[in-house]
Amino acid sequence: MSGTALRSPAARALRDAFLSALVALGIFGVMVGLRTDPGARSLVLSWHPVPVAVAVAIVFFGRLALSGWRIARPAGTAAPRRLAEGMTHAGRYVAPVFLILALTLPLYAGRYYLDLGILVLTYVMLGWGLNIVVGLAGLLDLGYVAFYAVGAYTFAIAATTFGLGFWTCLPLAGLFAAIFGVLLGFPVLRLRGDYLAIVTLAFGEIVRVVILNWVSLTGGPNGISGIPRPTLFGLTFLADGGPGSFADYFGIEPNITQRVIFLFYVILAMALLTNWVSLRLRRLPLGRAWEALREDEVACRSLGINVTVTKLTAFSIGATFGGFAGAFFATRQAFISPESFTFIESAIVLAIVVLGGLGSQLGVALAALVMIGGSEMLRGIIILGVDLVEYRMLLFGIALVVVMVLRPRGLVSGRTPSVSLGRPREISAELVAEGRG
């Protein structure tokens, strides 16, 4: 490859851009260019060259601009680092602002935004739960959705067969998810890195396949419907009011929005509980041991820390919150089926954690807001005849790549010491380990 080294930077940049455009053509040509539309008797394949051309052109010029930027400033690491420090600094003020915005959302937002808020908060909660496993303990779990599913089905089955309510079942769902966490953890936590990732991925699929096939218990592909809604100290939120309902008790008009607002506050409270427990655990020996494990497992062992038990606690506490979120998902939808628990859910939650910055609570919340809320915002934005929401996965991917290139540690990296003699100072991301399994 001596030829490449001799070429001028401009020629090399052009060649790079051309190759990128070629790859883009291969990808977008199929993903964007070919579309199936329902025809008279069957699906009809249609060819859309314009969006493909636009996408390829964006990649070509984007790559060219990136190369130009690299040539212009070869030591291009200063800016992202300053950005990181700024972000960490701003974090102290951003978090309370977001909390207040969330608490008052029902005052200024309509039904659509409340529903979206519920969706975002569900992912925030899942992200915070998985953050315990991946961000703190450094264990790469690709099957987190399994615990979400276990929580959802535990609640759904308990509610529909024994007539138990949401609040009774919530701890049950968490407990079952935790038990599954331990069951999975025992055999697999000896594995490290890639092996752990693969086995957890398989576990996620196994749980889904079992749910799909155990028809007598789970209803198989038909799922479970008629799952009860949560109540507020026994008051229901039925659309038609009636005795014992919230509207009846307070003597107001029954309104479906009341239930949505209630659900919103339920998931907000559950997410905040997850956050509180994680933050608190971080400052306690257990959380500190998780982080130490992420930093250096061998050293932990030499200090007498039981590595297996410590990993198991991280796994099962993360699973518990996944189970809680699952129970909420079931009660909100009133219907669940295996389709809601595919691998892509695990991938999205993991992407939120990685994008947000491993171990960072604020980063995870922001990433969930951008990825889930942002992608919903794309709905209805039509460019060149395509609805952008159809390409949300593509945009996720691009966002991930961009963040990983600019800020390999996620939006908010670095960590705050869990204990300090003086005023705690932020530890820069370069020193913090990501964990190897």
Next chain:
Amino acid sequence: MADILSVESLTMRFGGLLAVDSLSFAVRAGEITAVIGPNGAGKTTVFNCITGFYRPTSGRLALTHAGGDGFELQTIPGHNIARRARVARTFQNIRLFAGMTALENLMVAQHNRLMPNVASGLLAVFGLGGYRPIQHAAIEKAKLWLDAIGLMARADDPAGALPYGAQRRLEIARAMCIDPVLLCLDEPAAGLNPRESEELSDLLLRIRGGQVGGGCSILLIEHDMGVVMRISDHVVVLDHGEKISDGTPAEVRNDPHVIAAYLGEGDEDEGHEASAA
């Protein structure tokens, strides 16, 4: 004086390679025992057997606490060697928690005292189980060690950002925070300048004497003969996994086997030191 650790016919085989060959020696309580030998002699392997990272092919490692409790280290699972038998170690390549502060490193070392079991760890989330006084005591202990190694001012700095010499000392302090009866140090003076080596020697003598911490026996792997000759009470020399000499520093220094082993290796520094007498 009583033996705290007795190594009997320790053998460690890696495939066809005999890294430690039927090695026997004793570590006496309250003493500093040095293990020296050329590179590849099997010193680190002996440490890894004692601290449970390797399971010996054969042999016996008997540890006896001052109270009379006995432990067969070759049968105890990994972390319990530190936790129950109270054998602490440092690593030839420093293994600190680089992204955690000096203070946090010392707190992690006190994990088992801070959190005797998982239930107590979870209760602490809700402020139950009397966690506060234990934490207070742990911080005090950490401060004691930070003071002893001269890192009080840098308590809140990440370990990975400390100078090399400070990292070496911090790793020793961290090992001491588990309250060991036996401290195993793998080349603690490697990479230190003469002044730092001097300070390290003083620190180790104070640890042995109990002037800082509760007093403990030390097993030391070291190449710096200045340090070895100054502080050790007893020296064991290994070559090719076998013991070639065992005695006081003066005896070992004059042992022709040792001189031959070191000269044979052709390492100028150590050759000079060993043959200087």
